[in-house]
Amino acid sequence: MVLSRFWLVIFISSIVFVVFSLFSGDSYTIDHILNGKKDDPILITEKYIDQIPAFIKDSIILAPDQVMIVDVDKSNADTTYVFKNKTVKIYSGVQKSDGLLATCKSSLVDIIIPLIAYLAFFCGLMELLIISGVSGKLAKVLSPVFVKVFPSIPKNHPSISYMTLNFAANFLGLDSAATPFGLKAMESLQELNPDKDRASDAQIMFLCLHASGLTLIATSIIGYRAAAGSTNPADVMLPCIITSFIGTIAAFIIVGIKQKINFKSASLVLGLITLIGAIIGLLLYVNQLDLIGKNYFTSNLSGLILLAIIGFTLIYAFRKEKLFAEAKTTVFDAFVVGANNGVKTGVTIFPYVLGMLAAISLFRNSGLFDIISNGLAFVFSNFGVNKQIIDALPVALLRPFSSAGSRGFLIDSMNTFGADSLTGRLSSIFQCSAESTFYVIAVYFGSVNIKDTRYALGAMLIIDLICVITAIFVATWFF
Template sequence: MVLSRFWLVIFISAIVFVVFSLFAGDSYTIDHVLNGKKDDPILVSEKYIEQIPAFIKDSIKKAPNQTMIINRDTLNADTTYVFKNKTVKIYSGVQKSDGLLPTCKSTLLDLILPLMAYLAFFCGLMELLIISGASGKLAKGLSPVFVKVFPSIPKDHPSISYMTLNFAANFLGLDSAATPFGLKAMESLQEINPEKDKASDAQIMFMCLHASGLTLIATSIIGYRAAAGATNPADVMLPCIITSFIGTIAAFLIVGIKQKINFKSASLVAALMALIAAIIGLLMYVNHLDLIGKNYFTSNLSALILVGIIAFTLIFSFIKEKKFTDAKTTVFEAFVVGANNGVKTGVTIFPYVLGMLVAISLFRNSGLFEIISNWIAFIFSNMGVSKQITDALPVALLRPFSSAGSRGFLIDSMNTFGADSMTGRLSSIFQCSAESTFYVIAVYFGSVNIKNTRYALGTMLLVDVICVITAIFVASWFF
């Protein structure tokens, strides 16, 4: 219900603002909101050639393609004058994201189809893990901890192994693997959910822990920083880990208090201490490496582990081939069945993702997001917050809505202020330390047709705020 109302609010408010801007004369056309593409110039005016300044008119007539570019504002795209059919069209600024119709197309071609391919492959592997018995063994080994965090889940339930693989993939920055494992976990949890259209306690806990974004190897962030010319692209890795870890602990405590979980459990405390020790150990190891060593380690660890998971699944399935025979199938046929289920899941979640991304596109292109972010930056600056911090806030504000959008702001901030600036580094931490909340809600709850998300959305947004505040303190401490 909360998600539905929020979706309606951002959709309707964006439409009202677009129409108001058009009739108030603040914008010349709204076509870019519907048909424009990201980084396209925006049409701001159209005049007869006699109405423009003489020096521009003369220059246009002399230009071979009858266009002229004036560098009026170094912070924005150049203003372009295009003469055609007796009028001069004036373009200035660039579009922040794809319009409504291109978003519909790109959601299917650039997001859902690749996601369906990942789902098909990893759901095929998950089917092998299920039939071979590997997932059952993993669930049995981790049950003592998981039954404390998820008291409503029966001991040795298959969802435990799926959630473990999802957390591990997120931890190692394996986004392509994390989503299929997570969707399989939601599907498994839905089987024991007594109210099928309402999120269970276990599903909410899983979603909030997943969305807190605990990551050890921020491979993509390191890549963006390297491309932007950072002196040490991996220098934000430790701040990212600290910020995301605090966000994960905050999510666990907030949801745990709501669900009255026993935090004094010995197995729970032991697991938490083991996780902290593992993180500290890896950080100490990475910290003693030189720049080349860090880059080599961060670029290979995640890939090696993913290859290891695939190899283990196939080898274990081969060893346990008799179980496939008993199930009247073969290893390959079982993989195909799992892959087919993955494709079906992709088809199921497409409408949920489409609805959310179209609303976000309209919201961004309407200009409302820029107004809100500018006001927030203004408030923070008047509170004495450094301009270097306020310049990075657009990444934090957009991150819950769109990973691609916040990534664009991240790259822009590094190009504008420098990859090694406080703004560039803080933007990197913002991008790394949280999930795209509304996208995650749409994908995961949509995959099992959950209509009432209860307090999941509010908790995830609160964790996002905690991550933002933590990131500011951590970045100020380190840099």
């Protein structure tokens, strides 16, 4: 219900604002909001050639293609005059994201189709893990900890192994693997859910922990920083880990209090200590490497672990062929069955993703997001907040709505202010230490047709806020 109302508010308020801007004269056209593409120039007005300044008129007429560009500025879009069919169209600024109709297309072509491919592959592997017995053994080993975090889940339940693989993939920055494992976990948890239309406690806890974004190897962030010319692209690793770890602990505490979980459990404390120890150990190892060593290690660790998981799954399945024969199938046929299930899941979640991304597209292109962002920046500046922090806030504000959008702001902030500036580094931490909350809710709850998400959205937004505040403190402390 909360998500539905929020979606309606975004959509309706954006439409009202677009119409108001058009008739008040603030906007010249709404075509770009519907049909435009990201980074396309925005048409701001159209005039007859006699209505424009003489020096511009002369330059346009003399130009071979009858196009003139003025106000060349690397940090802003140029103003472009295009003379065609007796009128001069004037463009200024660029579109922040794809228009509504373009988003509908790209959500299928650029998001769902690749996601279906990932789902098919990893769901195929998971089918092998199930039949070969690996998932059951993994669930048995981790049950003492998981049943404390998820009291409603029986010991040795398959969802435990799926959640473990999801957390591990997130931990290593393997987004393409994390989503299939996570969706499989949601399906497994849905089997235990007595009210199929309403999110269970276990599903909410899992999703909040997933969305808190605990990441050890921020491979993509390091890559963006390297491309932007950072002298030490991996220097945000530790701040990212600290921020995302605090976000994860906050998620566990916030949801745990709501669900009345026993925080004093010995197995829970032991599991937490083990996790902290693993993080510290890896950090100590990485910190003693030189720059090239850090880049080499971070760029290869995640990939090697992913290949190890795939290789282990296939080899173990080969060794347990008897189990597949008993199930009246083969290893390859079982993989195909799992892959087919992954495809079906991808088709199921498409409408949820489409609806959410369409609303976000309209929200961004309408100008409402800019008004909110600029308003917050004004408020923070009056409170004496460092301007470098304010310049990074658009990444934090957009991150819950759109990963691609916030990534665009991240790259822009590094190009504008420098990858090694406080703004560039803080933007990197913002991008790394949280998830796209609305996208995650739409995909994960949509995959199991949950209609009532209960307090999941509110909890996740609070966690996002905690991550933002933590990132600011950590960044100013380190840099």
